[in-house]
Amino acid sequence: MSRAPLTVPPGYGDPVLVRERVPGGAEEIAGNELFIREVGTGAPALFVHGLGGNSTNWTDLMWMLSDRLHCVAPDLPGFGRSGPAASGDYSPKAQADVLAELIEARFAEPVHLFGNSMGGAISVQLAARHPDLIRSVTLVSPALPDLIPMRTSIQLPIIALPGVGEKIATRIAKLPVEQRVQATLNLVYADPTCVPPQRVAEAQEDARALAQKPWVGEAFQSALRGILATYFDRGPEAPWRLAERIKVPVLLIYGQQDKLVNQRAAKRASRHFLHCRVMVLPHSGHVSQMEHPEMVERAWRHLIEPYA
Numbered sequence: 001m002s003r004a005p006l007t008v009p010p011g012y013g014d015p016v017l018v019r020e021r022v023p024g025g026a027e028e029i030a031g032n033e034l035f036i037r038e039v040g041t042g043a044p045a046l047f048v049h050g051l052g053g054n055s056t057n058w059t060d061l062m063w064m065l066s067d068r069l070h071c072v073a074p075d076l077p078g079f080g081r082s083g084p085a086a087s088g089d090y091s092p093k094a095q096a097d098v099l100a101e102l103i104e105a106r107f108a109e110p111v112h113l114f115g116n117s118m119g120g121a122i123s124v125q126l127a128a129r130h131p132d133l134i135r136s137v138t139l140v141s142p143a144l145p146d147l148i149p150m151r152t153s154i155q156l157p158i159i160a161l162p163g164v165g166e167k168i169a170t171r172i173a174k175l176p177v178e179q180r181v182q183a184t185l186n187l188v189y190a191d192p193t194c195v196p197p198q199r200v201a202e203a204q205e206d207a208r209a210l211a212q213k214p215w216v217g218e219a220f221q222s223a224l225r226g227i228l229a230t231y232f233d234r235g236p237e238a239p240w241r242l243a244e245r246i247k248v249p250v251l252l253i254y255g256q257q258d259k260l261v262n263q264r265a266a267k268r269a270s271r272h273f274l275h276c277r278v279m280v281l282p283h284s285g286h287v288s289q290m291e292h293p294e295m296v297e298r299a300w301r302h303l304i305e306p307y308a
Contacts, residue, residue, distance in 0.1 A: 018196045019063045021056055022073065026081070029074075030101040035081035036074045040066030043135070044107040046099065047073035048126075050117025050143070050287075051223055052184070054080030054206060057116060060293035065300065069112060074102060076122075078219025080206070090219050091226030092118070093237075096125035103133045110135040112300075112308065116289055117260070118143050121227055121239065128242035136308035138251040138300055141261040141286050144239050144269060145231040177207045190257035190285035199290075243272040249307045250276040251299060255284035255291070277303045 024037035037055045039062055047058040055073035062071040076095055077085035087094055099122065103111055112135050115123030120142025127134045181203045185192040210216050230239050250273040254263045266278045279299050281288050289296045 018198050019060065021059055021202065022062050022071070024055065024073075024081075029105060030098050031086035032077045032098055033083035034074045034077065034098075034102070036072060036102075037062070038070075038072050039063065040069050040071045042068045042070055043112060044103075044109060045069040045071050045112040045114065046103060047071060048099065048113070048115040048119030048122050049073070049076065049079070050119050051227070052079070052220060053116070053119075056080075056202060056206070057287065057290055058114070061114075061289045061296055064293055064297040068301070068305065072102075072106060074099070076119075078215060078223065081209070084215035084219060088222075089226075090222040092121045092125045092230060093129075094226075095122045095223075096129060099126055100130045100133060103130075112136045112138070112304070114138045114140070114289070115142060116140040116287060118223060118227055120144065121230065124239055124242050124246070127248065128245040131245070131247065134246075134248055136249045136251075136304045137246060138253070138296075138304060139269075140253045140288050140296065141255060141258055142252070142269070143227050143261065144243070144265065146262055146265045146268075177204050177211075181207055187259055188286040189291055190255060190283055191291075194291070240268075240272045243269070244274070247274055249304055250274075251304050252276055252278045253288050253296060253299060254278070254280045255286060255288050256280055256282045257284060258286045260286045275307075279303075 022037040022039045024035055026033055026035050028034070035055065045065065047055070047062060049055060049057045054075045058073045062073060065071060075082040077083065077098060078090055085094065110133055113123050113127060115138070120139040121144060123137055123139060124142065124144065127137050181200065182192070185195055185200070185203070189195060233239070252266055252269050252273070254261065254266045256263050263280050266280055270276055270278050281292055281295055284291050
């Protein structure tokens with residue numbers, strides 16, 4: 001697969017049908033109670049959400065690919081409707097190990113793996129450590145070490161400090177749900193005014209539900225610290241070292257207006273994955289699979305499916 005930059009194909013920004021959430025239910029995997037959404041028939045695919053997100057971050061893309069893929073998206077331990085991590089460990093490696101158990105329990109063949117942000121970091125861990133379980137990897141704004149961090153992401157190490165993050169979280173929790181959700185949308189979308197009202201209402205519903213779960217704050221802080229710890233790893237298990245061990249086709253998608261992951265990280269990432277294509281979307285932020293699912297769908301169908 002070529003590492004050449006890709007141009008945006010015709011149809012960019014086509015209207016997307018706003019569908020209902022993919023149905024799901026609770027299952028026990030490796031001692032963890034996971035809420036798992038599922039739709040479609042065909043080759044198995046696993047979708048991994050980012051920090052503070054949940055399985056609904058993949059709603060539109062899952063519906064779009066459901067004619068070709070058996071799409072499965074869990075709420076990671078500690079997030080969404082899932083229970084806390086049975087091990088108490090929210091690091092990318094620990095989350096990847098739980099997902100490996102999920103794949104082995106659910107599927108008889110390797111999966112197409114999709115990951116966004118923290119889910120991208122987890123996906124690298126999963127694909128490198130369990131290569132027999134993975135058929136391809138699609139990463140959307142993956143949270144991998146960057147020499148040129150964005151101004152907004154520079155604040156993350158401060159939030160991760162013991163005691164500091166908890167105080168900030170307590171202060172944020174006192175804000176109205178509508179204000180909290182809008183602040184998140186402003187951060188992760190290039191154009192938050194384009195978010196369908198149905199999706200805004202769903203996000204507000206999720207935020208209210210999360211407020212009732214006592215482990216959510218700890219899960220968020222621990223997961224953030226786990227990601228940052230990988231940024232300073234210089235050993236054989238460092239994220240870029242793990243990336244070099246991935247032999248399956250990889251698609252890297254970045255948003256040109258991402259406020260958290262610098263699009264220039266695409267160049268470095270392309271040097272570490274053996275078989276990869278890179279796409280930078282000019283009018284997209286940190287969650288391209290939500291903001292422009294039609295583009296992510298087309299990219300996967302044209303750049304991954306024929307080769308995996």
